[in-house]
Amino acid sequence: MPDPSLxxxxxxxxxxxxxxxxxxxxxxxxxxxxxxxVISNKAEAxxxxxxxxxxxxAVFLDPKATAPGRExxxxxxxxxxxxxxxGLVALAGYMKIVTRVLLDAYPNRVMNIHPSLLPSFPGLAAxxxxxxxxxxxxxxxxxxxxxxxxxGPIIRQATVPVLEGETAASLEARILAEEHRIYPEAIQLFAxxxxxxxxxxxRIT
Ligand code: GAR
Numbered sequence: 001m002p003d004p005s006l007x008x009x010x011x012x013x014x015x016x017x018x019x020x021x022x023x024x025x026x027x028x029x030x031x032x033x034x035x036x037x038v039i040s041n042k043a044e045a046x047x048x049x050x051x052x053x054x055x056x057x058a059v060f061l062d063p064k065a066t067a068p069g070r071e072x073x074x075x076x077x078x079x080x081x082x083x084x085x086x087g088l089v090a091l092a093g094y095m096k097i098v099t100r101v102l103l104d105a106y107p108n109r110v111m112n113i114h115p116s117l118l119p120s121f122p123g124l125a126a127x128x129x130x131x132x133x134x135x136x137x138x139x140x141x142x143x144x145x146x147x148x149x150x151x152g153p154i155i156r157q158a159t160v161p162v163l164e165g166e167t168a169a170s171l172e173a174r175i176l177a178e179e180h181r182i183y184p185e186a187i188q189l190f191a192x193x194x195x196x197x198x199x200x201x202x203r204i205t
Contacts (some may be wrong), residue, residue, distance in 0.1 A: 006191040007036035009086040011077070011094040016047025017176060018092035018113055018183050021112045023054045025184035032191050038083040039077060041096055057084065063096075074101035081106070090192055091145065092183070098145055109199045111190070113183045115175045117141060117157055122150035127175060128168040136162055138171065140179045142186040144197060155195060156186045157197040 010019045019038060038051035039059045051058035059080055066076045078101060081089065091098070091112040101104035103110060116126035118141040121133070129136040139159040146152040158178035162171060189195050189204060196203040 006033040006187070007086065007087045008033045008053075008187065009036055009081050009089045010038045010047070010092050011089060011096075012038060012040055012047035012092045013042050013095040014046055014047065014093050016045060016050045016092065018083065018187070020049045020050050021180035022090065022092070023056075023147055023186065026113050027054075029185045031188050033088075033187060036086050037080055039080055041073075041094075045177050047092070068186055070097060070099045071101045074099045078102060078105055088187065089134065090183070090187060096131055097149060103145065103147065111155065111186065112143055112145050112148050112150070112152070114141050114143070115172065115178050115179065117159065118143060118150055118154060125168075127172045130162060131166060131168055131171060138162055138175060140175050140182065142182055144202065153197050153200050155189070155202050155204075156182045158182050 010022065013017050015190060022031065022033065034182055035051060035054060035056035037057045037059060037060055038047055040048050041061060042065050043060045048058040061076055063073055066072045085110060088104055089110045098110060116130055117139045121129040136157050141154055142156045143154045144152040147205055158181065160174050160178055194205050196205065
């Protein structure tokens with residue numbers, strides 16, 4: 001019987017707690033997708049172990065083993081995505097910049113989660129940036145990926161108050177809990193064909 005569910009690739013560089021939230025949602029039946037492949041640029045990424053435990057293909061793609069340059073690396077990723085017939089690519093703590101090679105092959109089909117309310121605090125250490133700025137509210141954002149860093153059309157956001165005496169670690173933990181909630185939700189909206197990109201706006205029907 002053909003499998004009707006979305007074939008998802010997750011690209012991750014580290015711990016993989018967002019991957020785990022996606023796996024948990026799939027196993028709980030609240031996300032109609034299957035993990036077609038998990039790819040990491042780090043051999044030691046815990047995300048690879050989580051994929052294996054779930055019974056999904058886990059690929060360490062060594063950046064030193066491909067031709068120099070981000071484009072060549074993305075071309076190697078693309079081979080794996082095609083081999084596994086992937087319909088959506090979810091970046092989950094993937095600490096490499098994605099190039100046109102991947103984005104042109106998957107237009108409006110690459111998502112990312114970022115631990116701030118974009119467009120505030122893009123880039124690294126977003127939680128620390130929010131704290132240093134004195135923000136009273138921060139949160140997380142799921143967005144489609146375009147060439148700029150953390151700039152693509154926003155799909156879903158959740159807010160988290162910045163409390164008195166907050167540390168980057170405590171803020172990170174509370175934001176992460178929201179990430180784990182909204183990322184599977186956003187992917188489910190995609191799986192149901194309910195996301196339409198109109199310029200900068202993502203319409204949810
Ligand atoms: C998450 O907080 C994610 O939002 C962030 O890295 C963490 C990965 O955690 N991503 C970025 O900062 C991307 N700009 P995880 O590996 O446990 O999912």
